[in-house]
Amino acid sequence: xxxxxxxxxxxxxxxxxxxxxxxxxxxxxxxxxxxxxxxxxxxxxxxxxxxxxxxxxxxxxxxxxxxxxxxxxxxxxxxxxxxxxxxxxxxxxxxxxxxxxxxxxxxxxxxxxxxxxxxxxxxxxxxxxxxxxxxxxxxxxxxxxxxxxxxxxxxxxxxxxxxxxxxxxxxxxxxxxxxxxxxxxxxxxxxx
Amino acid sequence: xxxxxxxxxxxxxxxxxxxxxxxxxxxxxxxxxxxxxxxxxxxxxxxxxxxxxxxxxxxxxxxxxxxxxxxxxxxxxxxxxxxxxxxxxxxxxxxxxxxxxxxxxxxxxxxxxxxxxxxxxxxxxxxxxxxxxxxxxxxxxxxxxxxxxxxxxxxxxxxxxxxxxxxxxxxxxxxxxxxxxxxxxxxxxxxxxxxxxxxxxxxxxxxxxxxxxxxxxxxxxxxxxxxxxxxxxxxxxxxxxxxxxxxxxxxxxxxxxxxxxxxxxxxxxxxxxxxxxxxxxxxxxxxxxxxxxxxxxxxxxxxxxxxxxxxxxxxxxxxxxxxxxxxxxxxxxxxxxxxxxxxxxxxxxxxxxxxxxxxxxxxxxxxxxxxxxxxxxxxxxxxxxxxxxxxxxxxxxxxxxxxxxxxxxxxxxxxxxxxxxxxxxxxxxxxxxxxxxxxxxxxxxxxxxxxxxxxxxxxxxxxxxxxxxxxxxxxxxxxx
Ligand code: SF4
Numbered sequence: 177x178x179x180x181x182x183x184x185x186x187x188x189x190x191x192x193x194x195x196x197x198x199x200x201x202x203x204x205x206x207x208x209x210x211x212x213x214x215x216x217x218x219x220x221x222x223x224x225x226x227x228x229x230x231x232x233x234x235x236x237x238x239x240x241x242x243x244x245x246x247x248x249x250x251x252x253x254x255x256x257x258x259x260x261x262x263x264x265x266x267x268x269x270x271x272x273x274x275x276x277x278x279x280x281x282x283x284x285x286x287x288x289x290x291x292x293x294x295x296x297x298x299x300x301x302x303x304x305x306x307x308x309x310x311x312x313x314x315x316x317x318x319x320x321x322x323x324x325x326x327x328x329x330x331x332x333x334x335x336x337x338x339x340x341x342x343x344x345x346x347x348x349x350x351x352x353x354x355x356x357x358x359x360x361x362x363x364x365x366x367x368x
Numbered sequence: 369x370x371x372x373x374x375x376x377x378x379x380x381x382x383x384x385x386x387x388x389x390x391x392x393x394x395x396x397x398x399x400x401x402x403x404x405x406x407x408x409x410x411x412x413x414x415x416x417x418x419x420x421x422x423x424x425x426x427x428x429x430x431x432x433x434x435x436x437x438x439x440x441x442x443x444x445x446x447x448x449x450x451x452x453x454x455x456x457x458x459x460x461x462x463x464x465x466x467x468x469x470x471x472x473x474x475x476x477x478x479x480x481x482x483x484x485x486x487x488x489x490x491x492x493x494x495x496x497x498x499x500x501x502x503x504x505x506x507x508x509x510x511x512x513x514x515x516x517x518x519x520x521x522x523x524x525x526x527x528x529x530x531x532x533x534x535x536x537x538x539x540x541x542x543x544x545x546x547x548x549x550x551x552x553x554x555x556x557x558x559x560x561x562x563x564x565x566x567x568x569x570x571x572x573x574x575x576x577x578x579x580x581x582x583x584x585x586x587x588x589x590x591x592x593x594x595x596x597x598x599x600x601x602x603x604x605x606x607x608x609x610x611x612x613x614x615x616x617x618x619x620x621x622x623x624x625x626x627x628x629x630x631x632x633x634x635x636x637x638x639x640x641x642x643x644x645x646x647x648x649x650x651x652x653x654x655x656x657x658x659x660x661x662x663x664x665x666x667x668x669x670x671x672x673x674x675x676x677x678x679x680x681x682x683x684x685x686x687x688x689x690x691x692x693x694x695x696x697x698x699x700x701x702x703x704x705x706x707x708x709x710x711x712x713x714x715x716x717x718x719x720x721x722x723x724x725x726x727x728x729x730x731x732x733x734x735x736x737x738x739x740x741x742x743x744x745x746x747x748x749x750x751x752x753x754x755x756x757x758x759x760x761x762x763x764x765x766x767x768x769x770x771x772x773x774x775x776x777x778x779x780x781x782x783x784x785x786x787x788x789x790x791x792x793x794x795x796x797x798x799x800x801x802x803x804x805x806x807x808x809x810x811x812x813x814x815x816x817x818x819x820x821x822x823x824x825x826x827x828x829x830x831x832x833x834x835x836x837x838x839x840x841x842x843x844x845x846x847x848x
Contacts, residue, residue, distance in 0.1 A: 191691065192691075192692055192695065193690070193692040194574055194575075194674050194676075194692065196674065196804075196806045198804070198806040198807070198808060198809050199806065199807060199808075202808055202812070203440075203785045203786060203787050203809070204786065204787060204812075206412050206440075206787065207412075207441055207457055207459035207460045207462075207463055207787060208459060208463075209415035209416070209419075209462060209463055209466045210416070211416045211527075221807065221808050221812055221813075250692065251575070252574060252575040252578075252608070255574055255575065255608060255674070256510065256804065256806060257509075257510050257524075258413065258508055258509055258510040258512075258524035258525060258526055259412075259413065259526075260413070260416075260508075260526035260527040260528060261527075278575055278578060280575070280578065280608055281544075281578060281579060281608070281610055282510060282524055282525070282526060285525075285526060285529070286526035286527075286528070289526065289528040289529075290528075335399070335542065336396055336397045336398075337397060337398045337399055337540075340397070348528070348532065348540055349420075349424070349528075349531060349532055349535060349536075351540070352401065352532055352535070352536045352538055352539075352540060353426075353535060353536060355391065355392060355401050355536070355538070356536070358391050358392050358401065359391055359401070359403070359429075359536055359537065359538055361391075362391040362403055363403075363537075366403070
């Protein structure tokens with residue numbers, strides 16, 4: 177995974193709260209043994225009225241949404257299943273960050289492993305940002321800041337390890353494999 | 369004078385489990401490395417993890433600590449005349465074959481379509497005795513929280529993490545917070561673990577447990593058998609919690625003692641000595657505490673499109689106070705101010721890792737015996753495992769189900785996730801014993817009410833969403 181320093185983009189807004197992983201990618205698209213190419217199924221049941229007929233109301237179908245990399249979403253985004261297919265689908269759709277006042281634990285973990293930055297801000301701040309989706313937002317991972325063109329700066333929490341992983345593209349499995357001596361010691365002292 | 373011996377600070381059950389599995393402690397700059405005792409895999413969330421391992425040229429570190437089963441994509445209809453299983457799609461069949469190949473290559477024990485012990489991952493691991501108190505247990509599946517019923521730390525992980533566990537038997541984890549949920553008092557007739565957990569989620573919300581590990585305690589929980597405790601812990605994730613757990617006790621030890629693969633003889637005795645220490649110490653502090661009075665819990669169902677919309681079956685649906693609640697009402701076709709009871713039902717589904725065990729099958733039989741499923745209602749009863757299926761059949765439950773006009777299927781996830789072709793049609797209303805009522809969860813356009821097995825079966829008979837208290841007379845005795 178390549179490192180990410182900053183993301184600069186306008187935003188797509190999904191105001192619904194509790195957007196669950198079944199909405200992000202419905203279960204019937206999980207019958208795959210691959211991780212690539214899932215963007216076409218992202219938000220499938222909201223994106224299409226019937227097969228092949230897009231729902232023009234849906235934010236991602238509006239022409240100005242094309243190429244936008246930041247999603248502003250209602251509270252408790254990503255609740256539900258542990259499917260990593262959810263961040264796979266969103267990154268395949270071109271998203272680089274999700275901003276919400278609450279992001280579900282497993283989705284958050286899965287996002288970090290796929291270079292999708294989970295950003296939690298106060299509900300009022302998310303609401304303010306949702307009013308101006310056409311603003312060019314800058315997300316600065318090193319500073320843990322989201323900045324707006326009119327000079328507002330929002331600081332978001334990001335665990336130091338997660339930050340390093342994002343900035344340097346650290347591969348968590350590589351990190352764990354390097355702990356092999358510790359793991360061997362643990363196994364020897366807990367033989368069961 | 370020597371210093372007085374220091375008494376260790378009181379710890380919660382979670383803290384004891386955490387401390388016992390730390391390989392490298394967490395620091396400001398890095399999460400803890402946590403050892404995983406038992407890793408469960410299934411066909412949907414594992415293939416990409418094996419692909420990653422292969423790409424790096426590494427093999428599983430402890431294949432003996434991983435167990436595999438197939439459940440999500442598998443058909444619940446029997447083999448055809450040609451001897452072939454009726455897979456819904458070629459992709460589903462390929463997933464199953466991929467799991468078989470991966471397990472065969474690396475020597476991972478697999479409960480495949482030919483196994484008498486196959487079933488839903490969270491049903492078979494406890495049934496076999498793989499799930500034991502004191503363990504850390506993970507699976508690429510959010511309902512891994514089920515196994516917390518045994519006093520283990522059990523949680524769902526993503527596919528990248530499935531790869532981490534395969535490769536190192538460890539995970540990188542930040543220590544979560546703790547929340548105690550204390551439920552005290554006897555439950556009313558017809559009210560069970562499913563009502564309890566729906567009630568809890570209705571109280572604390574779908575995000576009420578985010579960042580926390582829940583410990584369920586109190587006299588109501590202590591009185592529950594293991595199957596009820598599994599139902600309870602299963603839905604912890606629906607409150608957003610990382611995991612849910614119940615301290616192990618004699619009920620737990622007796623359950624494990626009766627399993628084929630649990631410890632035996634002196635090993636079992638030694639294990640029980642350790643398991644008895646797995647309780648939150650007096651004075652242990654939780655980051656949050658919730659108290660529930662069992663007397664407040666009535667038969668509970670959901671009205672909306674997430675489990676946090678649980679209300680007592682005769683309570684009015686609350687007025688929509690935001691756009692999300694209005695969207696839920698519109699999707700479900702419900703009106704605020706009315707109770708869900710009385711709504712016409714199209715489909716009833718009994719099964720899943722929440723309510724697919726023998727006691728759930730018995731609850732269904734209790735209601736269906738001598739009765740018929742209402743005209744126009746399609747009812748599927750899907751045992752959670754092959755063992756549950758055989759045990760139920762030995763008791764004649766399959767006959768009762770069929771005589772009532774419902775379908776008795778092969779074990780698997782089935783309509784809980786609707787990946788295998790068992791679907792609720794667009795617009796249809798299903799009363800389901802599963803755990804998620806998200807939009808389209810049981811098929812595109814499907815509408816779901818979550819309920820207990822008793823509530824689901826009674827709704828099937830009545831043809832409408834029905835209150836199980838109608839099954840009991842004024843003396844709280846069950847009416848035949
Ligand atoms: S029964 Fe449903 S919730 Fe349980 S593992 Fe299967 S799909 Fe997941």
